[in-house]
Amino acid sequence: MADLRGRARTVRWWLGLAVTAVVTVVTGTGLVATSNAEAAAGCRVVYTTPSQWQGGFSGNVAVTNLGDPVNGWRLTWTFPSGQKVTQAWNATVTSSGADVTAADVGYNAAIATGATVSFGFNGTWTGANTAPSSFALNGVTCNGGTTTTTTSTTTTTTTTPPAGDAMAAVAAMEPGWNLGNSFDSTGADETSWGNPRVTEALLDNVRAQGYKSIRIPVTWGQHQGAAPSHTIEAAYLARVKEVVGWALADGFYVMINVHHDSWQWINTMPADRTGVLNRFNATWAQIATAFRDSPAKLVFESVNEPQFSNSSGDAQNAQLLDELNRSFHSIVRRSGGGNATRLLVLPTLHTSADQARVDELNTTLTALNDRNLIATVHYYGYWPFSVNVAGGTRFDATAQKDLVDAFDRVHNSFVARGIPVILGEYGLLGFDRHTGTIEQGEKLKFFEFLGYYAKTRKITTMLWDNGQHFGRTSFQWSDPELIAMIKSSWATRSGTASTDQVFSARSSAITAKTITLNLNGTSFTGLRNGGTDLVRGTDYTVQGDQLTLSAALITRLSGSRAYGVNATLSARFSQGVPWRINLITYDAPVLQNATGTTSAFSIPTAFRGDLLATMEARYADGSNAGPHNWTSFKEFDRAFAPNYTTGATALTADFFAEVNDNARVTLTFHYWSGTTVTYYVTRSGTSVTGSTA
Missing domain, CATH: 2.60.40.290 (Immunoglobulin-like)
Known part of the structure; x- marks a missing residue:
């Protein structure tokens, strides 16, 4: 080496x-x-x-x-x-x-x-x-x-004028949106990951949602020729330019980058430093030339989530990324035209907000001494909460502190020194499967706080959307409640609560229920059922941050007490969006014995109005079973998944792949009502048996 x-x-x-x-x-x-x-x-x-x-x-x-x-x-x-x-x-x-x-x-x-x-x-x-x-x-x-x-002449010349205020420009980019899983796909074209071709209408509709900037991730590797020129396919480059042009015409700030190339070939730099650097330089030389005369609202990002395989450690990782970022900067600046002062975005290693990674990027930024540079990190939440593993079912104090610490680090290290920061991607990792991996109310609290705290730290945010949020042809949001909370967070805070679910067991008499309001600087103004304002002092009471729903109210709205959501209340605050509260009737779920295989095993489950929060798995000796064996709580959707429509709870092949053969595993299912149910499974080769006792 x-x-x-x-x-x-x-x-x-x-x-x-x-x-x-x-x-x-x-x-x-x-x-x-x-x-x-x-x-x-x-x-x-x-x-x-x-x-x-x-x-x-x-x-x-x-x-x-x-x-x-x-x-x-x-x-x-x-x-x-x-x-x-x-x-x-x-x-x-x-x-x-x-x-x-x-x-x-x-x-x-x-x-x-x-x-x-x-x-x-x-x-x-x-x-x-x-x-x-x-x-x-x-x-x-x-x-x-x-x-x-x-001779007898006088010549007046003007040097390259200084660019505008990068901090102000980045502030003007808030809020931002990602055109994910289109040009960043690693297949034959922009449709290879399941999204349709990008249209002007899509960009028009995104702009109409209030977004000021758009990040267009681009993977170039599969559209490049061989060394040494690594020529980008003319048709592909023209298509990227077309979409960039549409976005600029819409008034967006536009950010393009080198995206999944980071793990396709750039990551081999420790073993092939010269080859990777030459290809990286050739790639950016072509991009810079193609866009050199584009308006200043076009922004270049060096590389997405940089990473290196089989390096010697942090020191080498830092050196290699520094070399890539400096080379990117040099190539773009020397290409002339608008690129002489174009805003350039440099990432930390893995776009991590860890202090060591932030410090490494600071070293590069200080050495470059360019007033038109921007730092970027990504944030997908406290990992156990972001994927729902290790009992991370709630956006609790630990999850909130993780966010605060990350945003404080980048603010103190960059923003406070006059270097703007773009949160180039944010969301929850569980969204890669579907947006129901994280419970709805807990999800909303995360996005409400993220928008608020990013604003206080002067960090511009760009929502990661690979098609799971804004429909690429319907132009509708898949989760209107989520986008309402996100949009509200751009301007103000919203009140939330300790839960959005109030459970009453059908097998028991109905009693009053109390939840804690998170006022978030607002004041509580009332409670509504549909279009009807409920009566304070009769239907509910409020003492400080404690909202108590009367037994009479719950009884009246629960009707015949069918399992599931019987009524939806709306807590109103002095600002922001209302907080939904579902009144739910339930009884303890009932599971049945089952047989199957390691690749197809489901437990017949009568959920009876309850909702699954998480699952524990332990062997008879108390040790943890299944993947992530450092915790008894398994990952939602990766190890287990409820299906409320068919009445089943699936255990996945990934779960059984890390379960000992012929060992009995005790499963404890935790439901949002607070109910727990025990179940037992034994794997024998590829066969699985499950029982309630």
Whole structure:
């Protein structure tokens, strides 16, 4: 494995130059006034070696034109230690001994006054890797000044103006939405993961929902040719440009990236550093060129959820990601046009908000010293809650603290230092299966708090939607209650409660029920059943944050007390959306004996109005059975799944794959009413038997 311990070096040339005419240079937007001069020539070079390993290194060269506009360029230098260029991008590089010439490649031939063009290369070295001491652009030595020839003219030039306020731009991107499972799919085209082709109408309707920005994840790998050019298919690139154009025309801020390439080929960088870097650079060079003249509302994101396989550990991971992010930055900036000041988004490793990952990205951002950079992380919640495992059935204090800690870390590390942050994806991981993996009320509390806290931490949010939320052709939300809560969180807080389910056992007399209101800075204003306001003091009482429903109210609304939801109440607050409370009649679920196989086993279940929250699995000795054996509570949908329509509880092949053969497993089903029911299963080879005793 190559030695990746070499660190970047930056060599700058700021030497003065005797000029034959009077020259005044003002940085920023300024003048180069030449008295009695017909032309001005001058340049500045920044030469860096982002990484170095035994016998090899990578180099970046950024050339800033300080003189009159150049159309066609040739940069020359001499390597002092006999280094050799083996491969280059965004320039044609030739060598004669130690002398090197880099020439433009057509699309980057023009360098306006004050503009910068950049290119990169891989090289070899032996003994030493000393940086060149001098460069010349079209025969003029680059030393930070200009030379002129005498005439009676005055030339006024303007350097690249500073971009706008990145923090303000990112704030204007709130809220954002992801066009997931379309261009990021790894199949033949954007429909290969089950979504229809993207239409203008879809984007129009997303915009009409109030979204200000749209992240369009793009996976490029399956649409690229072979090394060394890794040419992107023209038709695919044109299609991405078409959809980006529609979104920009709708007024969106648009963010595009390199997406699932992160685990398809970029992750092999520890073993194939040169190959991966070359492909990454080639990919971004083409994207940057294709979009260089797009409006400033188009934003580039380096790579989605970067990861590395079989690395030596955190230090190498950090170095490799730093190299990718710096290379991305250099390639885009040197491509010119709008890319010179375009907003660029850099991720942490895995887009994690852990402090170590945040610190690593901060190191990169500090070194780049570019006012138009944005940090990005993703957040899918406290993992046990996000997938409903290990008893994480509620958005409780632990789950809330996980969110607070994550958002505080990125705020304190980035936002407080003037670096804007985009939460490029957020949601719950259980949504990958279906949105019912997490109980509805607990889900709503998560999204209400996330929207609120992101706003307080000045973090722009982008909802991950792979088609499970907003219908790609119906243009309707699959969960209106969820999107109502999300939209409300953009502007204000909403009141919630300790539960959205009030259970009354049919086998018992009805009694008053009390739940705790989470006012969240609001005030409680009333309780309603449908369009009817209920009577405070008679139908319900409120003392502080305790809402008590009277036995008389529950009796009246439960009617014949059929199993299931008998009535729906609406708790109203001074702001935000109402909180739904279901009045449910239930009795303890009844399970039956069953036989089946490890690939198809279901327990006949009469749920009798109750709802399954979670399941425990233990062997006779009390040790944990099944997957995630560090906890007795198994993962909802992965290990077990209720089917209320057919009256069955399925145990999955994934569950039995990690159950000992011929060992009896005690299952404890926990229901939302608080009821628990015990059941027993024994696996014998591929056969399974289940019993209630």
